[in-house]
Amino acid sequence: MQPLRLAAVEDAPQAAQFLHDFNTEFDSPTPGQPALERRLEMLLASDSTLAWLGGDPAAGIGLVTLRSNVWSDGPVGLLDELYVAPESRGLGIGSAIIEAVLAKASADSWALIEVNVDEFDRDARRFYERHGFANTEPESNERALYYWREL
């Protein structure tokens, strides 16, 4: 089992570096490590953002944001990011992080945990399905699609 811990505010620099590396690796825009670090210092001090660092030394991150929701007393958690550094893949760090997220969700009575995944990212889809996530209701083949509009 991979070592794992919930990130504290002091982990903001490391967490920011992982998120910056993540977007850099996948050619997504990033505001840069310093801007991410500043935001994470605020967010990790709040109770609506949680991050886990996996491996020792840390080699991966999972980031969850929580929101309230009218359908349940408990909050809904969205897994915004899950990233493991390239040289540390295949060691079970991603699975250790997702299991820690699910354990926290269960302990804190979250209603739901969500994640958005690209259609052609078969590895990620299999990974989440293996961890109990679904993209359709049971006995249905109708997939749920994620739409967005930037402002």
Added chain:
Amino acid sequence: MQPLRLAAVEDAPQAAQFLHDFNTEFDSPTPGQPALERRLEMLLASDSTLAWLGGDPAAGIGLVTLRSNVWSDGPVGLLDELYVAPESRGLGIGSAIIEAVLAKASADSWALIEVNVDEFDRDARRFYERHGFANTEPESNERALYYWREL
């Protein structure tokens, strides 16, 4: 243009009735109007849940929850629900609500607005696409899928 207003805490009973009717119409579970009303009284008093009522008398609702996000200074809004009562459809109430949400998003510097839509709900997909939402990056045919796990 349809009359429209941001819901206040006093609108919780009406808003709860619409959400209950929504789920009843589409055979989704609902905790019932009284439970929804109690939650909406709390949520509408916070600054992370916004609802709009459209029509006069009100005949439809849009419900948005806001959360912070590491990629932007502004929050991300999720359109949790958009419902117009059956007898008032086709009058532009849904469009008036979505335009009000987008205007608020722009005025308050949200980074993104999101909505999850069922694959086979072509009317809803066309509706959101007409209002500037996308399910793929530009020049890509890879759709973003919404996965979830209940707890």
